[in-house]
Amino acid sequence: MGSNVTSAGRPARAVSVLATAILTALPLAVGLPAAQAAPAGPGAAAAAEPRVDLRVLVVSDGSDSTEAIASELRSQGIPYTTVDLTAPSRPVIDEAFLSDTVDGRPRAKFQGVVLPNDDPFGSAASTELAALKAYEATYKIPQVDAYTYARPAVGLRTPDDGGYAGVLDGFATRTTDAGKAGPFGYLKGQVPFEDADAQVSEAYGYIAQPVANPPAGATFTPYLDAAVPGSSARGSLVGEYAHDGRRELVVTFAQNRYQQQFRLLARGIVDWLTQGVHLGQSRNYFSVQVDDVFAPDARWDTANNCTPGDFDCAPGVPETTPIRMTEADAAYAAQWQRERNYRLDMVYNAGSGEEWKYEHGGVDALADRLLADKAEYRWVNHTWTHPFLGCVQDTSVVPWRCSKDLFGATRWVSRSEITSEIDKNHAWGVARGLDVDAAELVTGEHSGLKSLPQQPQDNPNLAPALAATGAKWVASDNSRESVQRAVGSALTVPRYPMNVFYNVGTAAEETDEYNWIYTSKADGGSGICETDPNSTCLPAPLPTSTGYASYIVPQETRTALGHALANDPRPHYIHQSNLAEGRIAYPVLDKVLADYRGFFADSTPVVNQRHRDIGREMQQRAAWQRALDAGSVTAYRIGDVVTITSPSGVAAPATMPDGTTTQLSDGTKEFGTRYAGRVSEWATAQSPGAVVTLKLPTTA
Numbered sequence: 058m059g060s061n062v063t064s065a066g067r068p069a070r071a072v073s074v075l076a077t078a079i080l081t082a083l084p085l086a087v088g089l090p091a092a093q094a095a096p097a098g099p100g101a102a103a104a105a106e107p108r109v110d111l112r113v114l115v116v117s118d119g120s121d122s123t124e125a126i127a128s129e130l131r132s133q134g135i136p137y138t139t140v141d142l143t144a145p146s147r148p149v150i151d152e153a154f155l156s157d158t159v160d161g162r163p164r165a166k167f168q169g170v171v172l173p174n175d176d177p178f179g180s181a182a183s184t185e186l187a188a189l190k191a192y193e194a195t196y197k198i199p200q201v202d203a204y205t206y207a208r209p210a211v212g213l214r215t216p217d218d219g220g221y222a223g224v225l226d227g228f229a230t231r232t233t234d235a236g237k238a239g240p241f242g243y244l245k246g247q248v249p250f251e252d253a254d255a256q257v258s259e260a261y262g263y264i265a266q267p268v269a270n271p272p273a274g275a276t277f278t279p280y281l282d283a284a285v286p287g288s289s290a291r292g293s294l295v296g297e298y299a300h301d302g303r304r305e306l307v308v309t310f311a312q313n314r315y316q317q318q319f320r321l322l323a324r325g326i327v328d329w330l331t332q333g334v335h336l337g338q339s340r341n342y343f344s345v346q347v348d349d350v351f352a353p354d355a356r357w358d359t360a361n362n363c364t365p366g367d368f369d370c371a372p373g374v375p376e377t378t379p380i381r382m383t384e385a386d387a388a389y390a391a392q393w394q395r396e397r398n399y400r401l402d403m404v405y406n407a408g409s410g411e412e413w414k415y416e417h418g419g420v421d422a423l424a425d426r427l428l429a430d431k432a433e434y435r436w437v438n439h440t441w442t443h444p445f446l447g448c449v450q451d452t453s454v455v456p457w458r459c460s461k462d463l464f465g466a467t468r469w470v471s472r473s474e475i476t477s478e479i480d481k482n483h484a485w486g487v488a489r490g491l492d493v494d495a496a497e498l499v500t501g502e503h504s505g506l507k508s509l510p511q512q513p514q515d516n517p518n519l520a521p522a523l524a525a526t527g528a529k530w531v532a533s534d535n536s537r538e539s540v541q542r543a544v545g546s547a548l549t550v551p552r553y554p555m556n557v558f559y560n561v562g563t564a565a566e567e568t569d570e571y572n573w574i575y576t577s578k579a580d581g582g583s584g585i586c587e588t589d590p591n592s593t594c595l596p597a598p599l600p601t602s603t604g605y606a607s608y609i610v611p612q613e614t615r616t617a618l619g620h621a622l623a624n625d626p627r628p629h630y631i632h633q634s635n636l637a638e639g640r641i642a643y644p645v646l647d648k649v650l651a652d653y654r655g656f657f658a659d660s661t662p663v664v665n666q667r668h669r670d671i672g673r674e675m676q677q678r679a680a681w682q683r684a685l686d687a688g689s690v691t692a693y694r695i696g697d698v699v700t701i702t703s704p705s706g707v708a709a710p711a712t713m714p715d716g717t718t719t720q721l722s723d724g725t726k727e728f729g730t731r732y733a734g735r736v737s738e739w740a741t742a743q744s745p746g747a748v749v750t751l752k753l754p755t756t757a
Contacts, residue, residue: 107163107196111336111692111699113137114167116150116177121313122204123173128314129323132624134337134681134710136690138167142177150185155192165196168694169330174205175305194302201306201330207265211307212277212298220265220292221285225310227252228260228283230294230318236280239297240329243661243733244321248281251317253615260318262310264292275300277307281322295322297329306330317615320622321656324733331712334699334757336692338710338737340664343621343653344628344671345646346402346532346552347636348499349559351410351424352443353379354634357560359569362583364560368452380562380634381413384422390636391430393643397650400665402628403427403434404499407485408441408478428489435667436491438528440478443501446470447508447516458511467512475505475522483526497668498523498547499532499630506533506544520545530672535627541675550672553620553629556613557645562638564605571609572598605641614648621653626666626674661733677739680707697757701740701749708739709749716754725752 113130115137117123130137140147148154156165170189178186193200207213207220216222228250232241250260264285267277279293298305306329312319324339355366356377363370365377382390394400414421427434440446448459449468460468479498486493500506505519523531524546531544535551542549561567575595576582586594599608617629635642653663666674684690684707691702692709703709711728712735718725722743728751729736740749 105162106696107165108159109165109168109196109198109694111136111331111334111694111701112167113169113171113330114155115139115171116142116173117171118142118173118177120173120204120311122308122311123171125312125314125319125323126171126201126203126326129327130337133327133335133339133712134678134685135327135331135335136685136692137171142173151188152192155188156196162695164693165192165198167198168332168335170198170200171203171330172200173203175202175211175307190301190303199304199306199330199332201326202308204262204308204311207263207293207307207309209268211305212267212271212275212296212300213263213265213293213307213309214268216263216265218266219285219288219290220263222263223261224258225250225260225262225283226258230281230283232281233279235278236295236325239280240325241280241322243324243658244656245658247656248318248321251615260310260312260316262294264294265309266290266292267296272300280325295326315619317619317622320619328735332757333712333714333735334694334753335712336690336701336710338712338739339624340626340732341621341624341653341657341661342626342666342671343617343649343663344402344626344665344667346404346437346499346628346630346668347633348404348439348630349409349443349633350382350403350405350427350439351413352406352633353381353409353413354632355560356380356562357558357566357570359566362570362573367560368450368457369455371455380560380637382423382633382637384426386637386640387423387426387430389640391433394433397647399646399650399663401434402437402667404437404439404630405482405486405491406439406441406443406501407482409443412442431489431491434492436486436493437497437499437668438479438482438486438493438495439499440501441481441485442478444470444474444478444504445502446475446478446500446505446519447512456511469516469518470505472518472522472525475516475518476525479522479526479528494669495527496529498526498528498530499552499668503532503534503537506531506538506549509537515544520547523547530669532630532668541672541679548672548676550668550675551627553617553627555617555629555631555642555645556609557631557635557642559632559634561641562634564639564641565601567609567641568599568601568604571604572601606644610644610648613645614652617645617649618652621649621663626664626671628666628668628671660731677708677710681710694753697753697755699751699753701751703742703749705745708741710737711740711749711751712737713751714754714757717757718752720750720752 113135115127117139140150158164176186192198205211208215214220230248230250231246232244232248253259264283271277276299277296279296281295282291282293285292294310295308298307355364356379357364358374358377361370361374363374365374410421410424449470450457451460462468483493483495505516507514523544529547530550531547533549533551535553538549539551541551558567558570561570573583575586576598577587577594578584580598586592631642684704689704693700701709701711713728715731715736717728717736719728729738742749
């Protein structure tokens with residue numbers, strides 16, 4: 058698999074602009090005919106149907122736009138090879154690099170080509186550019202120009218000829234009828250360009266109209282367009298230029314992998330590039346787990362800027378009133394789910410609920426309501442009473458530290474205590490008919506797993522306890538550990554913490570704590586944002602009366618929706634306190650779902666998986682990526698037949714046109730499940746060492 062950018066963090070704010078006009082255009086091909094004799098040309102024999110390997114060539118200059126497409130390929134699990142134009146020892150792109158002959162059959166080594174622009178080699182006379190053009194024309198290989206200047210060489214008028222050049226922040230673009238009938242059919246139409254910060258230019262590009270008199274046989278088809286400022290005309294931002302026997306996807310705006318507009322368009326760009334036939338698959342995931350159900354949560358002290366009961370307050374700070382859902386909150390949660398056609402995962406602490414019930418006269422209307430509506434939710438074990446399951450904490454200091462024995466060794470919570478906490482909670486749920494699976498587990502505060510800086514290793518008693526209780530998928534905090542890993546026989550499931558805090562019940566409390574974390578000391582905050590390299594400070598404290606709705610909700614929506622659009626199955630988690638009192642989680646969840654459903658057609662629903670399925674998805678992806686990195690995957694298309702070989706025991710993700718079938722030893726079966734206008738699945742061979750053979754529909 059080729060190199061690609063893996064840096065995480067905040068979206069890049071400033072996007073570079075091409076400094077010079079580019080001289081010639083490269084075209085692109087969309088559909089390889091199902092049954093077609095190979096045309097005469099470089100490396101091809103006219104008598105044989107060519108073999109086209111399911112691998113993409115990415116020619117990169119290191120620009121954000123090219124790397125964004127490469128990151129999408131990697132995310133989906135699509136094999137690609139990178140040629141770094143800045144590397145002195147890079148291979149030369151010539152006929153031998155692009156094609157050869159296998160078993161007497163001409164082979165195209167790449168099913169699609171991604172270039173930084175239409176002429177990245179700096180000269181229209183480049184032999185490498187000539188080799189690419191000949192290769193693409195011979196084998197009908199599509200080409201994407203990741204970001205190019207609008208001009209006649211790519212089928213467009215220049216921006217000063219009835220178009221626009223400049224900042225695109227906040228522009229309302231839309232997919233055209235051709236775009237919706239083609240690669241962007243999974244979108245409803247609107248593709249707004251983000252304007253996350255009014256003080257920073259985030260996107261730059263060119264809106265241009267197709268040339269009035271294209272060369273003979275050439276056509277330009279806009280797929281994404283926008284109104285030209287100051288005019289009634291509309292111009293292209295993404296379009297297909299067909300000419301000289303080739304087809305080229307012309308993108309005339311700069312983009313990076315984090316921007317919402319790219320995330321909305323990325324699926325279609327890849328689908329167009331691969332003609333809808335490729336390894337890998339993609340879904341838009343959004344799962345929300347609600348921790349501490351049945352248990353009360355501690356409350357933020359707005360006067361002392363700490364949370365009494367959670368070891369971060371100085372001695373003598375009085376306890377605050379805990380936050381716990383009511384019967385009415387539970388009824389609202391069930392009704393909210395029904396109205397949104399969405400299901401939450403209730404991550405529960407039954408022992409804490411039993412303690413509450415005992416302390417309140419044996420009555421718990423909340424538990425009664427949740428249990429009455431139990432079938433409305435998915436349920437996940439969160440241990441009996443939510444204890445810390447790592448080292449034995451010494452809370453006599455702030456922050457806490459791990460206790461030591463007389464010999465200086467770390468004291469650990471025992472295996473028996475961990476096992477008891479898991480087993481008792483699971484048994485309680487089973488006895489009450491909850492949809493709970495012993496394989497799924499979320500420990501309190503993700504404890505038991507390593508927790509820096511105080512606890513740099515897992516509790517050695519955790520893995521044996523997980524094995525003894527049958528726990529196979531244990532939650533971890535994605536902000537600490539973003540990669541799935543083994544804990545004995547179990548695997549972690551990294552979860553995204555939402556910035557809707559566990560220790561607040563109202564919007565004012567949330568905003569107060571947010572200000573404490575994200576404002577400078579000079580503005581009355583903690584100053585953490587000034588010392589943490591992964592954080593930034595607010596320019597001024599948010600008003601506690603309006604800051605949640607005006608700032609925090611849009612910020613959290615943008616973050617969560619960005620995860621959903623990035624083919625990322627990791628779940629998000631909040632706490633039961635966020636469904637209580639002010640019910641402050643709902644504005645964020647509502648906006649995520651509403652924005653999503655406003656963008657996507659019904660063929661592309663949000664995928665809401667439960668804990669174990671997310672874990673399996675991540676496990677399969679990791680195995681697939683290892684196979685790609687090891688070069689042990691082979692996949693190619695000959696006419697309307699696709700052949701895939703992967704290591705024994707490694708399922709191969711594949712995306713194909715609707716109507717594709719899988720060849721079985723005794724017949725065929727329909728391939729994949731439908732999503733976004735295609736079908737896809739994790740395909741496995743019928744026997745170890747066998748290949749997966751797919752038959753494409755004749756129209757593909």
